[in-house]
Amino acid sequence: MGKRAEVPTVNAGSMADIAFLLLIFFLxxxxxxxxxxxxxxxxxxxxxxxxxxxxKNLLEVVINKDNELLVEGEEMPLHELRKTAIAFIDNAxxxxxxxxxxxxxxxxxSDNPNAAVISVxxxxxxxxxxxxxxxxxxxxxxxxxxxxxxxxRFKQDYTAMEKAYTSSETDAETKQELKTKIKxxxxxxxxxIVEPKN
Amino acid sequence: MSRYRKKSTSVxxxxxxxxPDIVFMLLFFFMTVTVMKxxxxxxxxxxxxxxxxxxxxxxxxxxxxxxxxxxxELREVLGSEPRIQLEDKFANVSEVGPFVLAKLAKMPEHIxxxxxxxxxxxxxANMGIIDDVKEELRKVGALKINYTTYxxxxxxxx
Numbered sequence: 001m002g003k004r005a006e007v008p009t010v011n012a013g014s015m016a017d018i019a020f021l022l023l024i025f026f027l028x029x030x031x032x033x034x035x036x037x038x039x040x041x042x043x044x045x046x047x048x049x050x051x052x053x054x055x056k057n058l059l060e061v062v063i064n065k066d067n068e069l070l071v072e073g074e075e076m077p078l079h080e081l082r083k084t085a086i087a088f089i090d091n092a093x094x095x096x097x098x099x100x101x102x103x104x105x106x107x108x109x110s111d112n113p114n115a116a117v118i119s120v121x122x123x124x125x126x127x128x129x130x131x132x133x134x135x136x137x138x139x140x141x142x143x144x145x146x147x148x149x150x151x152x153r154f155k156q157d158y159t160a161m162e163k164a165y166t167s168s169e170t171d172a173e174t175k176q177e178l179k180t181k182i183k184x185x186x187x188x189x190x191x192x193i194v195e196p197k198n
Numbered sequence: 199m200s201r202y203r204k205k206s207t208s209v210x211x212x213x214x215x216x217x218p219d220i221v222f223m224l225l226f227f228f229m230t231v232t233v234m235k236x237x238x239x240x241x242x243x244x245x246x247x248x249x250x251x252x253x254x255x256x257x258x259x260x261x262x263x264x265x266x267x268x269x270x271e272l273r274e275v276l277g278s279e280p281r282i283q284l285e286d287k288f289a290n291v292s293e294v295g296p297f298v299l300a301k302l303a304k305m306p307e308h309i310x311x312x313x314x315x316x317x318x319x320x321x322x323a324n325m326g327i328i329d330d331v332k333e334e335l336r337k338v339g340a341l342k343i344n345y346t347t348y349x350x351x352x353x354x355x356x
Contacts, residue, residue: 037248037254122325126325140250
């Protein structure tokens with residue numbers, strides 16, 4: 001008699017299976033999109049007086065229509081570009097204006113990182129891939145130099161600082177501190193990549 | 199004695215009653231973070247690789263422009279010259295400026311200075327069209343751009 005009065009319970013054993021099924025569906029369809037890329041500022045259209053740059057302060061990089069690289073008029077494989085760019089930026093032809101530079105101080109290369117300008121020229125037929133590869137190598141050159149200076153001054157890589165700065169887990173106080181450090185390193189090796197119009 | 203021994207050898211079962219709860223929790227997490235793609239790509243869009251990348255953190259401050267060859271189904275009609283795709287339709291170079299301005303106008307004023315234009319360009323596209331787009335962006339004063347790439351070695355697939 002007592003047995004009949006009991007309400008039958010719904011078997012919830014398959015609940016986990018159903019939930020798993022849904023879970024796997026969402027796991028598969030989820031692409032946590034993290035867009036990343038090379039950040040750049042375009043030059044403003046405001047008319048500025050033309051600046052004359054001394055030839056030795058300019059590293060001319062040309063990518064032709066067959067995606068070949070010409071640096072200062074000479075052909076160069078892509079993997080040597082970084083080394084060349086670093087040597088150029090860090091050259092310190094004027095020793096007094098860059099006491100942190102470790103370059104060779106060649107007379108025909110740049111005076112100091114602040115004066116050094118890299119010009120990238122491409123044709124309309126150049127592929128985007130080649131262009132990005134060159135841009136990437138140039139940014140890598142700057143990052144390497146900034147990392148070196150970051151290690152020397154703050155015992156921390158510039159790239160690591162930048163990552164920490166953009167991370168949402170860093171608290172406001174550390175961010176402020178990082179910001180000044182990043183600014184300092186950027187001022188030591190300012191990014192001067194120009195794209196002249198022909 | 200025998201009863202005592204029996205008790206000691208039997209292993210207590212692990213209760214699986216909370217398993218559905220755990221699974222549901224995971225399920226809800228993934229349901230909330232899932233973003234269904236809002237635009238259908240009509241162009242090939244295999245991005246190049248780069249190592250020195252910066253993340254585009256805030257989604258609401260990004261305007262994307264896709265550039266690439268029309269995808270294989272559309273190539274017969276449209277040819278294989280790289281085209282620009284804004285939102286979900288093809289556009290001319292001259293439409294890029296107004297598009298960006300319209301998008302900017304919809305955004306709250308305080309984030310407008312921080313808006314980044316994300317250029318998602320197929321690696322096989324040529325620079326001509328990209329230079330034109332960049333020129334358009336300069337005209338409307340959208341100077342902060344990001345060449346969106348995959349993270350990875352540059353030399354890997356060359």
